[in-house]
Amino acid sequence: MLIAIDVGNTQTVMGxxxxxxLVDRWRVSTVRERTADEYRLYFAGLLRQDGxxxxxxxxxxxxxxxxxxxxxxxxxxxxxxxxxxxxxGPGTRTGMAINIDNPREVGADRVVNSVAAVHxxxxxxxxxxxxxSTNFDVIDASGAYIGGSIAPGLEISEKAxxxxxxxxxxxxxxxxxxxxxxxxxxxxxxxxxxxxAGMVDGIIDRLVAEIESDDEIPVVATGGLASTIVPHCxxxxxxxxxxxxxxxxxxxxxxxxx
Numbered sequence: 001m002l003i004a005i006d007v008g009n010t011q012t013v014m015g016x017x018x019x020x021x022l023v024d025r026w027r028v029s030t031v032r033e034r035t036a037d038e039y040r041l042y043f044a045g046l047l048r049q050d051g052x053x054x055x056x057x058x059x060x061x062x063x064x065x066x067x068x069x070x071x072x073x074x075x076x077x078x079x080x081x082x083x084x085x086x087x088x089g090p091g092t093r094t095g096m097a098i099n100i101d102n103p104r105e106v107g108a109d110r111v112v113n114s115v116a117a118v119h120x121x122x123x124x125x126x127x128x129x130x131x132x133s134t135n136f137d138v139i140d141a142s143g144a145y146i147g148g149s150i151a152p153g154l155e156i157s158e159k160a161x162x163x164x165x166x167x168x169x170x171x172x173x174x175x176x177x178x179x180x181x182x183x184x185x186x187x188x189x190x191x192x193x194x195x196x197a198g199m200v201d202g203i204i205d206r207l208v209a210e211i212e213s214d215d216e217i218p219v220v221a222t223g224g225l226a227s228t229i230v231p232h233c234x235x236x237x238x239x240x241x242x243x244x245x246x247x248x249x250x251x252x253x254x255x256x257x258x
Contacts, residue, residue, distance in 0.1 A: 001056050003043075004248035005073060006109055007064035009132040010155070011224055014043070015245035016052060022242055024050050027224065032068050036075040043076070058083035061252035063108035063244070084256040088112055093254045097144040106145070109244060110137045113222060114145050116247030120240070121218045124211050126204060127243065128236060130223035132156060134200065138207055149203050154196050154225050161188070173228060197232035204235040 002017040007030055016024040026046050034042070044054050060077040062085070064070035070087070077085045086092065088108040094115050098106055109129065114137045117127040123143040129135040133156070136149040152160070154173055162168050171188045179194055181187030208217050221229075221236045222243035230236050240246075 001052075002059045002061060002249060002252060003057050004061045004245045004252070005063070006112065006244045006248060007062070007066050007069045007073065008109065009065060011131070012069070013244060014046070015242065015248075016047070016057075017245075017249055020249065022245060024052065025242070025245065030066060030069060032066055034069070034072060036072045036079070039072055039076045040080065043080075054080055057081050059085070059252060059256065061086045061088070061248040063088040063112050063248060065107050065109055084252070086252045086255045088248070088251055092251060094251055095254055096139070097142075099140075099144045100147045107135070110135055110148070111145065112244050112247035112251060113137055114139050114247075115250055116240075116243045117220050118143055119250055120243075120246070121220060121238075124213050124217050126207055126211075126217060126219045128200065128204070128219060128221045128223075128226075129244070130154070130221060130225035130229055134196070134223075136203055136207060138211060140211060141213055149207065151199060151203065154192060154229065157196065158188075158192055161192075173225075175228075175232060193228065194232055197229050200229060200233050201235045208235075 004015045006013045012028050012030045014026045015022050060081055062073055074087055090104045094111055096115055113127045113129055117125045118139050123139045124141045125139050127137045132153045134151045134153050138146050138148045140146050171185050173192055175193045176186035176189040179190050181190045204219055211217055219236045220238040220240050222240050226239050230239050
């Protein structure tokens with residue numbers, strides 16, 4: 001079986017594949033201070049609680065935007081499995097041209113999402129990842145990655161608002177009863193949730209306008225906060241909460257199959 005691991009700034013998503021069947025999935029907090037030994041115990045515990053074992057794993061695919069965690073998990077992977085280990089980065093085979101000014105600076109998670117989006121929906125396509133940041137990634141009609149946009153995520157926006165004000169406090173990031181908030185809490189929820197949805201629609205409108213296509217361009221969303229924001233967006237109709245894991249599996253196969 002294959003373990004696919006995507007390490008984000010706030011959360012780490014891990015999936016266990018049996019061929020192309022995603023048999024288990026976990027979303028946990030990213031802890032930058034964990035050592036390789038600590039990650040080994042942690043991952044082994046997750047597998048055991050669902051009836052699996054480290055010995056079941058014969059390959060690992062990893063993407064990470066956190067260098068310290070990437071190093072620790074890579075060391076763990078080398079000790080944990082005898083099979084292939086694919087760490088997404090410069091030089092990894094993805095089947096996708098990266099047509100931007102400096103291809104090496106594209107985050108691994110953005111490449112992984114783009115590979116999966118093209119595989120599932122065909123080019124051109126836009127993927128939106130709702131995480132610590134909200135990432136928009138664009139693949140043109142030729143199947144090449146051509147860039148995108150990075151915006152502050154919903155939770156970052158809330159933290160910045162609270163840090164810069166004296167009287168505002170944290171609220172549940174859910175949609176209020178109406179856009180016109182009848183309390184401070186609802187007013188904040190309106191600004192955060194509806195404001196973020198409006199930002200998403202505005203950016204997607206601009207991105208789509210710059211893509212040469214005679215057909216409607218699919219926009220697929222993923223990430224931990226997608227289910228909170230997408231219902232209030234007019235430009236996003238597709239939510240795929242396993243997009244990143246599927247992208248990791250595809251890239252793993254590209255780099256291990258002869």
